[in-house]
Amino acid sequence: MELLLVLILGLLYAAGVYxxxxxxxxxxxxxxxxxxxGANILIFVLGKITKGSPPVINEAYKVFQEIYADPIPQALxxxxxxxxxxxxxxxxxxxxxxxxxxxSDDLDDLNTPEEEDx
Amino acid sequence: MLFTVLTGLIxxxxxxxxxxxxxTKWSVLLPFIPVILFLFYLWHVPVVANGTNVIQHLAWVPSxxxxxxxxxxGLSLLFALLITGIGTAIFFYGRSYLKGHIxxxxxxxxxxxxxxxxxxxxxxxxxxxxxxxxxxxxxxSFFLIGFNNDSKESRNSALTALSITGLGxxxxxxxxxxxxxxxxTFIISELFAQHDKLVNHSLYPLIIGLVFIGAFTKSAQFxxxxxxxxxxxxxxxxxxxxxxxxxxxxxxxxxxxFTPILGNTELWNTTLLIVGGFTMVFAAIHALFRTDxxxxxxxxxxxxxxxxxxxxxxxxxxxxxxxxxxILVHALYKATLFMVTGIIDHETHTRDLTKxxxxxxxxxxxxxAAVLAALSSAGLPxxxxxxxxxxxxxxxxxxxxxxAIWLTALAVITNIGLVAxxxxxxxxxxxxxxxxxxxxxxxxxxxxxIPPLILAxxxxxxxxxxxxxxxxxxxxxxxxxxxENLEMELKMWHGFNxxxxxxxxxxxTGTIVYFLNKPSEAKLRAIEQFNHISPQYIITKIGxxxxxxxxxxxxxxxxxxxxxxxxxxxxxxELLLGYKLxxxxxxRIDYANLTPLSWYEFGIAAILLGAMYLxxxxxxxxxxxxxxxxxxxxxxxxxxxxxxxxxxxTQFTIDTLTTVxxxxxxxxxxxxxxFTSRGVPIRDAIVALGFGIIISLIALRxxxxxxxxxxxxxxxxxxxxxxxxxxxVNVILxxxxxxxxxxxxxxxxxxxxxxxxxxxxxxxSSEKE
Numbered sequence: 087m088e089l090l091l092v093l094i095l096g097l098l099y100a101a102g103v104y105x106x107x108x109x110x111x112x113x114x115x116x117x118x119x120x121x122x123x124g125a126n127i128l129i130f131v132l133g134k135i136t137k138g139s140p141p142v143i144n145e146a147y148k149v150f151q152e153i154y155a156d157p158i159p160q161a162l163x164x165x166x167x168x169x170x171x172x173x174x175x176x177x178x179x180x181x182x183x184x185x186x187x188x189x190s191d192d193l194d195d196l197n198t199p200e201e202e203d204x
Numbered sequence: 205m206l207f208t209v210l211t212g213l214i215x216x217x218x219x220x221x222x223x224x225x226x227x228t229k230w231s232v233l234l235p236f237i238p239v240i241l242f243l244f245y246l247w248h249v250p251v252v253a254n255g256t257n258v259i260q261h262l263a264w265v266p267s268x269x270x271x272x273x274x275x276x277x278g279l280s281l282l283f284a285l286l287i288t289g290i291g292t293a294i295f296f297y298g299r300s301y302l303k304g305h306i307x308x309x310x311x312x313x314x315x316x317x318x319x320x321x322x323x324x325x326x327x328x329x330x331x332x333x334x335x336x337x338x339x340x341x342x343x344x345s346f347f348l349i350g351f352n353n354d355s356k357e358s359r360n361s362a363l364t365a366l367s368i369t370g371l372g373x374x375x376x377x378x379x380x381x382x383x384x385x386x387x388x389t390f391i392i393s394e395l396f397a398q399h400d401k402l403v404n405h406s407l408y409p410l411i412i413g414l415v416f417i418g419a420f421t422k423s424a425q426f427x428x429x430x431x432x433x434x435x436x437x438x439x440x441x442x443x444x445x446x447x448x449x450x451x452x453x454x455x456x457x458x459x460x461x462f463t464p465i466l467g468n469t470e471l472w473n474t475t476l477l478i479v480g481g482f483t484m485v486f487a488a489i490h491a492l493f494r495t496d497x498x499x500x501x502x503x504x505x506x507x508x509x510x511x512x513x514x515x516x517x518x519x520x521x522x523x524x525x526x527x528x529x530x531i532l533v534h535a536l537y538k539a540t541l542f543m544v545t546g547i548i549d550h551e552t553h554t555r556d557l558t559k560x561x562x563x564x565x566x567x568x569x570x571x572x573a574a575v576l577a578a579l580s581s582a583g584l585p586x587x588x589x590x591x592x593x594x595x596x597x598x599x600x601x602x603x604x605x606x607x608a609i610w611l612t613a614l615a616v617i618t619n620i621g622l623v624a625x626x627x628x629x630x631x632x633x634x635x636x637x638x639x640x641x642x643x644x645x646x647x648x649x650x651x652x653x654i655p656p657l658i659l660a661x662x663x664x665x666x667x668x669x670x671x672x673x674x675x676x677x678x679x680x681x682x683x684x685x686x687x688e689n690l691e692m693e694l695k696m697w698h699g700f701n702x703x704x705x706x707x708x709x710x711x712x713t714g715t716i717v718y719f720l721n722k723p724s725e726a727k728l729r730a731i732e733q734f735n736h737i738s739p740q741y742i743i744t745k746i747g748x749x750x751x752x753x754x755x756x757x758x759x760x761x762x763x764x765x766x767x768x769x770x771x772x773x774x775x776x777x778e779l780l781l782g783y784k785l786x787x788x789x790x791x792r793i794d795y796a797n798l799t800p801l802s803w804y805e806f807g808i809a810a811i812l813l814g815a816m817y818l819x820x821x822x823x824x825x826x827x828x829x830x831x832x833x834x835x836x837x838x839x840x841x842x843x844x845x846x847x848x849x850x851x852x853x854t855q856f857t858i859d860t861l862t863t864v865x866x867x868x869x870x871x872x873x874x875x876x877x878x879f880t881s882r883g884v885p886i887r888d889a890i891v892a893l894g895f896g897i898i899i900s901l902i903a904l905r906x907x908x909x910x911x912x913x914x915x916x917x918x919x920x921x922x923x924x925x926x927x928x929x930x931x932x933v934n935v936i937l938x939x940x941x942x943x944x945x946x947x948x949x950x951x952x953x954x955x956x957x958x959x960x961x962x963x964x965x966x967x968x969s970s971e972k973e
Contacts, residue, residue, distance in 0.1 A: 090801060100897075106770050
């Protein structure tokens with residue numbers, strides 16, 4: 087399974103990079119989201135994935151009795167997901183605003199005329 | 205001493221609010237600033253003449269060893285008196301010269317700043333503060349040289365001067381820091397004791413090389429001399445101040461100051477002899493071909509600076525005495541000649557020698573000043589210049605080397621050129637027939653012709669009673685340069701000896717050259733033929749090349765397209781990471797440790813990859829957004845399989861929210877347009893795939909390494925015992941790392957505020973394009 091996840095995260099990174107190299111602002115944002123997902127899986131896969139044993143202590147005990155999934159990557163990813171939601175939601179609203187102002191999804195239309203001369 | 209440095213800086217800043225006031229008759233107050241400072245240093249003369257060094261210490265940045273340490277010894281005092289004394293003359297002169305000028309207040313602000321910076325340079329006892337003031341002189345002189353900012357030539361000259369002296373300052377800093385680190389102190393008076401340590405260090409040649417570049421650029425030594433003639437675009441009071449006593453002498457001061465610290469070695473002396481010797485002859489000959497009065501003075505100044513460098517290179521006691529006297533000699537006559545030139549320019553509106561003549565009939569007192577200065581520069585017996593020249597010849601003749609005779613010959617040739625140049629600048633415009641156009645010329649304000657007259661007369665007084673300067677300052681100056689005690693007595697009459705004969709021969713030959721050499725346009729043209737091999741041409745070309753290269757570089761790297769920045773950053777990261785991966789050898793996979801793959805996981809991965817393909821290729825925005833959410837849900841399922849229920853819940857909620865927001869907000873955007881040509885997507889795809897492969901390989905390599913679970917075990921064991929929670933992930937977030945989570949909440953709240961206000965903000969119709 088690790089190999090499959092490694093393949094998926096590599097492709098997520100590749101797709102993310104490809105999208106941020108486009109001119110469209112929406113694609114840029116989608117690319118950032120894919121990169122974020124790729125990074126989450128990267129962290130996840132590096133922390134020894136374990137099947138069917140979540141890091142929750144059994145009702146009857148005070149400490150773990152058997153093997154359990156590594157909680158640290160999970161805590162990190164949870165934080166990352168939430169923060170990237172903050173970023174994405176703000177970016178979406180910002181995009182709408184930009185669209186309302188310049189009527190375009192093209193990043194190049196945001197360049198000021200002086201810069202176009204260069 | 206600190207107050208003398210600060211006075212100029214403070215009054216300079218005060219001119220910003222009170223500049224308007226100074227354009228009225230209140231401007232009469234301005235010259236009294238240098239007067240007070242001059243009197244202050246005059247008052248110190250007897251103290252220093254006894255051999256006492258006045259020291260002042262004030263902590264500035266003690267942790268870096270940068271402090272306001274000031275020290276007044278013979279060398280500093282001579283320069284401080286020149287800066288404030290000639291400064292006084294220039295302030296009186298400049299006030300009349302620029303009367304009614306629109307930037308009158310600015311001019312004095314720059315001039316005061318410059319004066320303070322110069323005082324700072326010569327008084328600093330800490331090499332780092334010395335450097336700070338050194339740079340301040342470069343900056344303030346930039347404004348002074350470019351004062352006529354509506355003229356392109358003037359702006360270019362200012363820029364040349366700044367880049368040459370600024371570049372030199374950069375090297376100087378490196379040299380000073382090196383020296384300071386080796387010696388273990390930045391205090392100049394403590395560096396004297398470190399002479400042997402510094403001179404024997406393996407980095408010694410580098411240190412003095414760096415210091416030399418700093419000094420040579422400032423003091424206009426070949427091949428950095430060309431900024432000085434260009435700097436003549438400045439108003440004449442500025443030229444008179446910068447080139448007689450201050451700016452260009454700063455380099456000489458530096459060399460003199462560091463002679464006891466770094467000098468007295470073959471490398472030091474030979475370099476100075478060669479550079480100074482070449483510069484003095486080269487510039488003296490050049491001066492004769494000029495027709496512009498200020499150009500003549502500029503080249504004779506370079507020549508004089510060459511003489512001083514040359515004398516410091518001789519490194520004998522006699523040479524140090526000669527240098528200490530010649531600094532004063534040159535300052536007095538050169539300032540006078542510059543001010544005279546300024547008067548001529550001011551009254552006749554030309555500085556062209558081929559047009560000027562007979563002005564003695566209309567400008568008598570100016571003529572007297574000019575003649576006295578020219579004679580002093582020629583070294584006529586009974587002028588101060590005579591004593592200076594005597595000492596130079598004595599120093600070269602008594603040099604302890606077979607070269608003594610050749611060095612003397614060089615000095616004689618230089619002085620012949622200087623005699624002729626002095627006559628051309630000081631006598632030529634006043635003799636001959638007065639052209640009709642100049643018959644209406646009249647004397648300017650008294651404050652313009654009295655200062656040069658006083659300086660010229662001083663040259664005569666010091667020439668007849670050389671004991672005044674010899675005993676009071678030059679003696680201590682020479683001691684400070686030599687770094688040891690020496691005997692010195694200045695006399696007007698040395699007896700009828702070789703030196704005297706040489707002096708007379710120089711004077712006679714110089715006069716003959718003056719009469720034979722008629723300045724003309726043709727000669728100027730002839731010498732301009734060599735321009736394409738001049739250092740100025742070469743350095744300007746290099747400068748233009750650098751400018752072109754940086755323009756190209758900027759255009760390539762800062763072209764205003766976001767994706768172009770992205771691709772550069774990613775390519776760079778690929779190179780760096782790829783190199784690091786390659787260094788680590790082949791990537792290995794530990795198959796025994798892998799988790800088995802079940803069919804439903806495979807199915808989900810297939811859906812995920814399909815969605816990804818759709819995002820990249822689709823033209824519909826909605827498809828892309830929905831596909832992104834599909835990817836999110838697939839990842840959510842992965843989390844479910846691999847024991848991360850909290851992640852699965854969060855991912856599910858957030859993904860849903862994002863998609864809803866996306867669709868709600870962006871539903872009315874048009875479909876994607878394909879902007880790029882066919883080649884570009886292929887290039888981007890290669891770059892992107894490369895990046896993905898590199899990340900995958902890194903992941904594989906990390907997977908092969910054994911895991912350390914010490915921290916996870918700590919959380920696992922203590923989640924309940926310490927924090928009374930059984931879901932370890934939750935315990936980590938809200939308890940062990942509770943502070944982080946709190947700030948994360950703050951970040952989210954700020955983002956929420958941003959989202960809310962952007963949605964609420966109504967667009968004004970005027971804002972829409």
